[in-house]
Amino acid sequence: MRAIRAAALDLFAQKGFSAARLEDVAAAAGVAKGTIYLYFPSKQDLLEAIVASTIGATLTRVEQAIAASPAPAGELLRLMGRAMALGVQEPERRRVLHLVLSEGARFPAIAQFYHREIISRGVRLIRAIIAKGLASGEFVSDEPARFPQLFIAPALVAAIWSVVFARIEPLDVSAMMEAHVELLLRALTRRTE
Amino acid sequence: MRAIRAAALDLFAQKGFSAARLEDVAAAAGVAKGTIYLYFPSKQDLLEAIVASTIGATLTRVEQAIAASPAPAGELLRLMGRAMALGVQEPERRRVLHLVLSEGARFPAIAQFYHREIISRGVRLIRAIIAKGLASGEFVSDEPARFPQLFIAPALVAAIWSVVFARIEPLDVSAMMEAHVELLLRALTRRTE
Amino acid sequence: MRAIRAAALDLFAQKGFSAARLEDVAAAAGVAKGTIYLYFPSKQDLLEAIVASTIGATLTRVEQAIAASPAPAGELLRLMGRAMALGVQEPERRRVLHLVLSEGARFPAIAQFYHREIISRGVRLIRAIIAKGLASGEFVSDEPARFPQLFIAPALVAAIWSVVFARIEPLDVSAMMEAHVELLLRALTRRTE
Amino acid sequence: MRAIRAAALDLFAQKGFSAARLEDVAAAAGVAKGTIYLYFPSKQDLLEAIVASTIGATLTRVEQAIAASPAPAGELLRLMGRAMALGVQEPERRRVLHLVLSEGARFPAIAQFYHREIISRGVRLIRAIIAKGLASGEFVSDEPARFPQLFIAPALVAAIWSVVFARIEPLDVSAMMEAHVELLLRALTRRTE
DNA sequence: GATGAATGAGGCTTCATTCAT
DNA sequence: CATGAATGAAGCCTCATTCAT
Numbered sequence: 001m002r003a004i005r006a007a008a009l010d011l012f013a014q015k016g017f018s019a020a021r022l023e024d025v026a027a028a029a030g031v032a033k034g035t036i037y038l039y040f041p042s043k044q045d046l047l048e049a050i051v052a053s054t055i056g057a058t059l060t061r062v063e064q065a066i067a068a069s070p071a072p073a074g075e076l077l078r079l080m081g082r083a084m085a086l087g088v089q090e091p092e093r094r095r096v097l098h099l100v101l102s103e104g105a106r107f108p109a110i111a112q113f114y115h116r117e118i119i120s121r122g123v124r125l126i127r128a129i130i131a132k133g134l135a136s137g138e139f140v141s142d143e144p145a146r147f148p149q150l151f152i153a154p155a156l157v158a159a160i161w162s163v164v165f166a167r168i169e170p171l172d173v174s175a176m177m178e179a180h181v182e183l184l185l186r187a188l189t190r191r192t193e
Numbered sequence: 194m195r196a197i198r199a200a201a202l203d204l205f206a207q208k209g210f211s212a213a214r215l216e217d218v219a220a221a222a223g224v225a226k227g228t229i230y231l232y233f234p235s236k237q238d239l240l241e242a243i244v245a246s247t248i249g250a251t252l253t254r255v256e257q258a259i260a261a262s263p264a265p266a267g268e269l270l271r272l273m274g275r276a277m278a279l280g281v282q283e284p285e286r287r288r289v290l291h292l293v294l295s296e297g298a299r300f301p302a303i304a305q306f307y308h309r310e311i312i313s314r315g316v317r318l319i320r321a322i323i324a325k326g327l328a329s330g331e332f333v334s335d336e337p338a339r340f341p342q343l344f345i346a347p348a349l350v351a352a353i354w355s356v357v358f359a360r361i362e363p364l365d366v367s368a369m370m371e372a373h374v375e376l377l378l379r380a381l382t383r384r385t386e
Numbered sequence: 387m388r389a390i391r392a393a394a395l396d397l398f399a400q401k402g403f404s405a406a407r408l409e410d411v412a413a414a415a416g417v418a419k420g421t422i423y424l425y426f427p428s429k430q431d432l433l434e435a436i437v438a439s440t441i442g443a444t445l446t447r448v449e450q451a452i453a454a455s456p457a458p459a460g461e462l463l464r465l466m467g468r469a470m471a472l473g474v475q476e477p478e479r480r481r482v483l484h485l486v487l488s489e490g491a492r493f494p495a496i497a498q499f500y501h502r503e504i505i506s507r508g509v510r511l512i513r514a515i516i517a518k519g520l521a522s523g524e525f526v527s528d529e530p531a532r533f534p535q536l537f538i539a540p541a542l543v544a545a546i547w548s549v550v551f552a553r554i555e556p557l558d559v560s561a562m563m564e565a566h567v568e569l570l571l572r573a574l575t576r577r578t579e
Numbered sequence: 580m581r582a583i584r585a586a587a588l589d590l591f592a593q594k595g596f597s598a599a600r601l602e603d604v605a606a607a608a609g610v611a612k613g614t615i616y617l618y619f620p621s622k623q624d625l626l627e628a629i630v631a632s633t634i635g636a637t638l639t640r641v642e643q644a645i646a647a648s649p650a651p652a653g654e655l656l657r658l659m660g661r662a663m664a665l666g667v668q669e670p671e672r673r674r675v676l677h678l679v680l681s682e683g684a685r686f687p688a689i690a691q692f693y694h695r696e697i698i699s700r701g702v703r704l705i706r707a708i709i710a711k712g713l714a715s716g717e718f719v720s721d722e723p724a725r726f727p728q729l730f731i732a733p734a735l736v737a738a739i740w741s742v743v744f745a746r747i748e749p750l751d752v753s754a755m756m757e758a759h760v761e762l763l764l765r766a767l768t769r770r771t772e
Numbered sequence: 773g774a775t776g777a778a779t780g781a782g783g784c785t786t787c788a789t790t791c792a793t
Numbered sequence: 794c795a796t797g798a799a800t801g802a803a804g805c806c807t808c809a810t811t812c813a814t
Contacts, residue, residue: 016299018211022788032796034790043788102295104357106209115361141379143372149354149364150373153346160349161342164297168308171342179336180343186334187380215805225779230806402685404597408809418775420811429809488681490743492595501747527765529758535740535750536759539732546735547728550683554694557728565722566729572720573766601784611800616785 001039003029006092009050013095013163017047017103044107047099051110054096056118058087063125073133074185077151080125081181084152085174088159097159123148130188139188154180194232196222199285202243206288206356210240210296237300240292244303247289249311251280256318266326267378270344273318274374277345278367281352290352316341323381332381347373387425389415392478395436399481399549403433403489430493433485437496440482442504444473449511459519460571463537466511467567470538471560474545483545509534516574525574540566580618582608585671588629592674592742596626596682623686626678630689633675635697637666642704652712653764656730659704660760663731664753667738676738702727709767718767733759 007028011020026033040046062083066076087093104111126148133139144151158173200221204213219226233239255276297304319341326332337344351366393414397406412419426432448469452462490497512534519525530537544559586607590599605612619625641662645655683690705727712718723730737752
């Protein structure tokens, strides 16, 4: 079952959901075609199960680390930037993300699930960090709290870029994320005169 | 021919390239199935033609405006931010972008074309503005010149978000882009002490 | 009109009636697709017209030559053998013949026409020659009169062989036809003791 | 699989390869359309498989009978003539032959196969018999050894005639083949004075 | 007469899904 | 539980035929 999901993720990411063949999924998972239907009622259910099995364990760890950390907000932002950089560079997570962004419009269930389980948790984290920084006087601006997408955007783009444009123009994801966080911190901590 | 491209863009964006049916494209374009093949040798060629017909006229205007403008670099960044915000909110451009990001990995021709005709031109523009700002002493940091994706990212994410997550959580694209530019400007103009 | 027929014969022979495309016929004939329909109501009519335009002019000349000739029957058979050898080596006639033999089962009209205009006339000629030879005491056997196909067979096979097997194993059609006639003459003139 | 081949042979022979519809083949074989593709990658492969399944078992028996027989060469030719007469009257073999002669020019694989497995074996047999007759002094002429097509031709023509012209003018294949062999024997055994 | 763009029925092929073993 | 042969709906694409110019 896990093997089927893994194989399906591979193939959905590679060929696209529609173009991927369940026969190839079965072959890659080392099972027969019929076996898939013992665990997943349909191809679409398999897609939804793949995304639904994205439990965001790393995210949970980051949440706990940040909740527990006595470090200043800036440091927490750096921590989160690095976590995101790692996250989008891990092949499986990147594939799920690209799959959700590619097919989410047509399969509301996966968009909904991913938003609830991953996106909105990230957004909450960011808002919490910003709030902490504002409360402590460390930060002077709340834009990223109003638009947490601004903090997440480079990570999403990094994931997509890696899939779509990397062959044309490679991208150093970690370096870019670091630059992103530093720029943001400079803006956040700047005293508006 | 133009009607076919428009209808195909609609359906490819809506259903995905693989899942979209050429019969529906024909119906939407008001022609017969066979007519499509008078102009496009195959479904894939139609996809490539759609992307290839993205001429980036707006981008050309922005390039000229920026080249000709005597305004300070900060103002030019704002200008460009607004242009991008408008760009990703215009339905056709947004559809093409989402299509490229979704299918580009499987159709190198469209990734290549879009990168060459749109992305890399945007990147060049950003670098030019940053260079101008650095030369004039207006800017103190060159991160966005090293990673122009950082400037573009929110626009790409806005386009994707509008397609995938807007129903779950709407997004004020223009406001976000403005916040993005202002944050960035604050970071760029800050004196590192 | 003649150009259309010639082009169609080429393509029907090359690709088969069903697989040949009228668009290619038009191109080869140097006319537009629609023009074909000014002269032939349908693809099938074009096929029938091609075969129907086979007027057997050579056959007429041979008929006249044989009717007028004072030569012995054996000489007339040799004459006819050579005429057949030339006939099946002339590309257009060979194409028509192969087309009739390939498609005749499905298009009774062309089988009927070809049988009436070519085959049966050949048969009649052979029977006349045999009758002459028997009357003069030159021939002692009438098998080829009962089965004129026996005289024609090598010519038909030569035509087919040239189309189907020539690349694998070439065939000297004229030499074979000569050997055929000489063998037959030896059998026909032999005194059964 | 065998049922599919049989049904396909029927329909290809009846309508021609191009005009035959795989849907009808499936129906005639009592399977669904898709089932054909479990066994044959494409329509053309099905055609080739049909011809390739022509194993020439009868031919093998004739080869063995002739190799083992102590009978004089003339008797062996009669034997072979009868075998060929039967061969081209058996519906399946006749269909395959007509299919090869009709489509062989467009599908070199089937021409090649049929030539190698059937035609050239027949040719070899004829040459062996003629050689035996010459060695024993029974035959005085070697034309049919130089052009074995002369011996085969009436059988091929009989097959084609049955398909194309039988409705117009029936043909007693066995009687014709017998006349053919007798004529040939008379020519072969004649003392040239 | 001639054109060639447009049509749409129909063919080959694919593949998600089922089910007897 | 697992299999994989079989199904048949549906998609891409072709091409004979039509018709406005």
